[in-house]
Amino acid sequence: MPKRTLYSEDHDLFRESVKKMYAKELVPFVEEWETKGLVSREFWKACGDNGMLLPDIPQAYGGGGLDFKFNAILLEETALAGTTGPAFGVHNDIVAHYIHNYGSETVKSHWLPKMASGEAIGAICMSEPSTGSDLKAVRTKATPVDGGFILNGSKTFITNGINADVAVIAARVGDDSGAKAISLFVVACNEKGFIKGNKLNKVGNRSSDTAELFFEDLFVPTENMLGEQGSGFIYMMKELPQERMSIAISCQAAAQHAYDLAVDYVKERKAFGKAVIDFQNTRFVLADMKAKLQVGWAHLDACIQALVDKELTTTEAASAKLWHSELRCEVVDNCLQMFGGYGYIEEYEIARLWRDARVMRIYGGTSEIMKDLISRSI
Ligand SMILES: Cc1cc2nc3c(=O)[nH]c(=O)nc-3n(C[C@H](O)[C@H](O)[C@H](O)COP(=O)(O)OP(=O)(O)OC[C@H]3O[C@@H](n4cnc5c(N)ncnc54)[C@H](O)[C@@H]3O)c2cc1C
Incomplete structure (x- = not known):
């Protein structure tokens, strides 16, 4: 690998600690995770205990208060260890950021510390059976009711879908078919009406769990909507x-x-x-x-x-x-x-x-x- 000038001494120290941790907690388990189609929850917990999760989320929410280069080191070291199993990109770089950037104070202080400790694993739910590339066409429907919304619909190809504890879901409010009807919701995956379907049998990336999800009259309180209604897209x-x-x-x-x-x-x-x-x-x-x-x-x-x-x-x-x-x-x-x-x-x-x-x-x-x-x- 060529010499790189992107990283400081602090980044290098972090990289060394990740390498050491991976030698004990990741490399010996890759084959087992490949067979099971799932990264163990113990690994996620160990990452949390070692301060490796949510590196660039503020410390006030349990994160590392660092810059994205620390997230990048985790991604690099995971790939250099020969696996794509732990979907840190989804957990650290996507789900935590949606919650941090657009979540209410209640949502942020409830979920981010849990995600930082490895107690809660995140998933992002955009793709549906009938649409992936064309996100404007999502059909999952959020119907306004007293105090919140009722979600109905389904998602597919969701990374961490089986392991997930918290999901950010893209859904359409009202009957408008355009992008302006799409809103994002943060949902606990053990809520009534949140149904985890099949773990999909993939060609590769087998240690990463990818699932279908179904929402049947899933109630989501208003404060769990991310940001403004209609700004999801x-x-x-x-x-x-x-x-x-x-x-x-x-x-x-x-x-x-x-x-x-x-x-x-x-x-x-x-x-x-x-x-x-x-x-x-x-x-x-x-x-x-x-x-x-x-x-x-x-x-x-x-x-x-x-x-x-x-x-x-x-x-x-x-x-x-x-x-x-x-x-x-x-x-x-x-x-x-x-x-x-x-x-x-x-x-x-x-x-x-x-x-x-x-x-x-x-x-x-x-x-x-x-x-x-x-x-x-x-
Ligand atoms: C292992 C795995 C994990 C995934 N994880 C997640 C996840 O965590 N969350 C999530 O929401 N989604 C996830 N996805 C879904 C993924 O993002 C979609 O599969 C992808 O965006 C493509 O959508 P599609 O499968 O519906 O293909 P389609 O949109 O149906 O596309 C089919 C083909 O048509 C082409 N095509 C479509 N539109 C155009 C265009 N305008 N111009 C030219 N060509 C076009 C595409 O490039 C493709 O070749 C995952 C998928 C996989 C396989």
Whole structure:
């Protein structure tokens, strides 16, 4: 990995503590979580006990009171440890931020300390069976009643859907079909009418639980609406750049991890009487990946700094999500090829990295939607 200047000594110390914690509490459990389709709650609790959750949320709400670079370190280290299981991007970078930025004081002081301690796990519920890319088309309905709203509808592909204790739900108030009817609600997942459906059987990212959710006459008090009624779509557009950066960060680190594994492998593996790395093709493919990774880290660091400085534009975040997710898929596929047949065998980590990569071009907005967003700025 090239030398990076983004991080200070405090960030480096945090990274070291995360690495140590992961060596004990994460790496030995990845296979078990992959089989169960779920990261253990004990791990989330251990992260809370080690002060790793909600790094950039103010200390008054149980967070670390730090900057987003600490969130980025968690994402990088998780990917460098070879898993995408603990969905810190969703919990730390998305759900906590919706609650912190738009929640009432009661909602913030109830949920954020629980999320910081690992007692409560967060989920973001935008996608529905009939719509994902086109968020304006969500059908989940919030009907105004005395003291709040009654939610009816369903969501799908929800990360942390099974483990979740708190969910931010996008729903439509009234019969208007436009974006202005969408509002966001914070809901405890054990409320009557909040039904967790099937854990979806995915191609990759298997240790991360992804579920269908159903809302049947789910009562949500008015104070659990985030911000202003009808502003949900605007809030989503404001928060999506940070979600997209979380994905870009994970992708760059996961690509680096796959590259490092491949370099180790081709130095050991022999064919035609020499190490696989000694073939010019292997060295050229590795060189191409190394150059792209170097450029990738420089670009990523510039975007993280811009995000911390609140200067990252929607277009830049979309470009970062597009480029780093495509890079991850390209690098991981090239690296699997270097493992030959072993690359296709589950006991080799590269096989899992290859499966895990594919969804990165889909969730958080597909590559096509990223291109559409970028093209609007031209
Ligand atoms: C593992 C996983 C985890 C996820 N986690 C979450 C989560 O936690 N919360 C959540 O809310 N959602 C989540 N999602 C949903 C994800 O964000 C959506 O799947 C994604 O946004 C695409 O929506 P869709 O599946 O409905 O595809 P569609 O919108 O139906 O798109 C189908 C195809 O059409 C293309 N397309 C659509 N519109 C256009 C256009 N305007 N121009 C060009 N091409 C277009 C798309 O790019 C795609 O190739 C998750 C998905 C997966 C698979």
